[in-house]
Amino acid sequence: MTTPGFGIYVHWPFCRSKCPYCDFNSHVRAEIDEARWRRALLGDLTHAATLTPRRRVTSIFFGGGTPSLMDPRTTAAVIDKIAALWPVAEDVEISLEANPNSVEAQRFRGFRAAGVNRVSLGIQSLVPADLSFLGRTHDVDEAKAAIAIATATFERFSFDLIYARPGQTTASWAAELREALDRAVGHLSLYQLTIEPGTAFHNSYARGNFALPDDELAGALYEQTQAFLADVGMPAYEISNHALPGQESRHNLTYWRYDDYVGVGPGAHGRLSIAGEKIATTCHRSPEAWLSAVETVGHGLDSQIAVAPDERLIEVLMMGLRLAEGIEVDRFVNELGRQPAAALNPKGLALMIDLGFITLDSRHLKATVDGRQRLNSVLEQLLP
Ligand SMILES: C[S@@+](CC[C@H](N)C(=O)[O-])C[C@H]1O[C@@H](n2cnc3c(N)ncnc32)[C@H](O)[C@@H]1O
Ligand code: SF4
Numbered sequence: 001m002t003t004p005g006f007g008i009y010v011h012w013p014f015c016r017s018k019c020p021y022c023d024f025n026s027h028v029r030a031e032i033d034e035a036r037w038r039r040a041l042l043g044d045l046t047h048a049a050t051l052t053p054r055r056r057v058t059s060i061f062f063g064g065g066t067p068s069l070m071d072p073r074t075t076a077a078v079i080d081k082i083a084a085l086w087p088v089a090e091d092v093e094i095s096l097e098a099n100p101n102s103v104e105a106q107r108f109r110g111f112r113a114a115g116v117n118r119v120s121l122g123i124q125s126l127v128p129a130d131l132s133f134l135g136r137t138h139d140v141d142e143a144k145a146a147i148a149i150a151t152a153t154f155e156r157f158s159f160d161l162i163y164a165r166p167g168q169t170t171a172s173w174a175a176e177l178r179e180a181l182d183r184a185v186g187h188l189s190l191y192q193l194t195i196e197p198g199t200a201f202h203n204s205y206a207r208g209n210f211a212l213p214d215d216e217l218a219g220a221l222y223e224q225t226q227a228f229l230a231d232v233g234m235p236a237y238e239i240s241n242h243a244l245p246g247q248e249s250r251h252n253l254t255y256w257r258y259d260d261y262v263g264v265g266p267g268a269h270g271r272l273s274i275a276g277e278k279i280a281t282t283c284h285r286s287p288e289a290w291l292s293a294v295e296t297v298g299h300g301l302d303s304q305i306a307v308a309p310d311e312r313l314i315e316v317l318m319m320g321l322r323l324a325e326g327i328e329v330d331r332f333v334n335e336l337g338r339q340p341a342a343a344l345n346p347k348g349l350a351l352m353i354d355l356g357f358i359t360l361d362s363r364h365l366k367a368t369v370d371g372r373q374r375l376n377s378v379l380e381q382l383l384p
Contacts, residue, residue: 001330005058005254008048008086010041010078011265012067013287016101020135020200021162021193025267026065027287038074040294042081044264044283047299049085051279052262052272057086059093059251062116068098072110079115093118093156093250100138100146108153118156118249120189121146126176130165133210135200147183156247158187163225164218165193166210173221177228184234186247190225191240192218219373226369238322239372256319257328258335264300266290271315277306278315278335312336313343317379326359326366340365348381358382 015026060082062075079094095118096111098104108119123143125131131139138146150157161180163173180188193212195205204210213221226236234242238256241249254261263270263283267290270281283300284290290300307315316335320327332340340360341349352358357371357378371378 001328001334002257004259005250005257005261006052006055006259007059007061007251007254007261008045008057008082009251009261009263009265009268009270010060010062010067011065011263011268011283012062012070013065013266014069015064015066016069016099016137017135018200020204021196023196023199024065025285029287034071034074037291038077040291040300041074041078041264043294043298044300045078045081045085045262047301048262048264048270051274051281052086052260055086055260057082057088057092059095059254061094061251062096064097066099066104067096068104068107068111072107072114075111075116076114095120095249095251097122098146098150100143102138102142102145105142105146105149108149112153117154118158119150119154120249121150121157121159123147123159123180124162125165126161126179127172133165134162144183151183151185156187157185158189158243158249159184160189160191162191162193164213164221166212168213168221170217170220170224173224174228177225181232186234187241187243187249188229188234189241190229192222222373235324236372237324239375253323256323257331258316258319266300268300271307278312280305280307309336314379314383317382318375320365321367321375321378322372324366324372326364329363329365332365343384344382345384348383352378352381 011025013025013027014029014032018026018028060079075096082088094116096116097120100121100123124134124136126140126143128140147159195201229235229242234244236242237248238252241252260273261270262272263281266283266287267285268283272279272281281301282303284293284302294300313336316327316332329340336343349358352371353360356368359366359368367375367378
């Protein structure tokens, strides 16, 4: 079995402005008291360490929101605190999500000095009109400049693009992908645009203000993306994530392999193995509620519940089948106490194997490329 990871997720919930497609826990505030936020994050970490003593940290991830709006001194204080609370692997991966605005790019050296060794940039598009459609506050030149600074500053870096945008064709996406690949170093996240309830896009899409590619075109764009990236040696290791071998995000692999992780900050989730149970932790979602909880009771947890056995099976499958490597049978047995063939619906499993959506051998349960494209239907068949 591959060595289990143990990750720490730190949520920074603030953004300069709210993008119309985004349903992440991100908020715009005129002012924040950063020293107070820093103290609260350190407090929440101290509490989390009491639940997970002696675990060896293999990755730290600053996500958001926009963690690149953080003062690098806050980032440094969090990293130092983690090192004081847990043993940390020598080759720990420390990632930070950054927006490619020029102001933030100027802070990259500060983040590097704090210990960050991997940056993930939200480029979203290399087409000017589409950046405005997506409500981004950066332009294409700023994006390219931020990529250059990130490449020069960090050992590892990745960027995100959103595709299946209104008006996109396979030809225009191919040209954009080529441009992206000229600048990529080892890792790219390529997400299909989804319309999420509660976002500005949800309303304007419902009113017919824009149209999205139909299912056929969206499918063609997905297949084109997979083939294009595989050709250049960066195959999808997860539905939307592509990497050169060895450049996968170890932190995200920790989620998908259903290994343990701590989540601190507003709305952060965790999964912790304690006394044979898998404990799901959730922090208060609103920034102010989380801050006040840490300041009054010493932690930001809103709930801490053991995952029920049937839920645990669903979570293992939902996470692991996203990965090209699938789910290790040894991990599956460790987590669920049964072989996949005993835990899954025998008829559904046989059907999914017959249709070429699933493979199962003595080492791995995997969804094939076709299976990963229709994962929800595959999951329904596999569940007892
Ligand atoms: C937490 S967000 C981004 C972090 C950073 N604040 C930024 O915007 O660059 C992570 C990524 O999810 C993707 N994303 C967010 N909402 C999406 C949506 N509705 N459809 C597709 N991708 C989305 C974007 O590519 C984004 O960069
Ligand atoms: S996409 Fe990034 S910058 Fe935009 S609102 Fe979401 S978290 Fe904030």
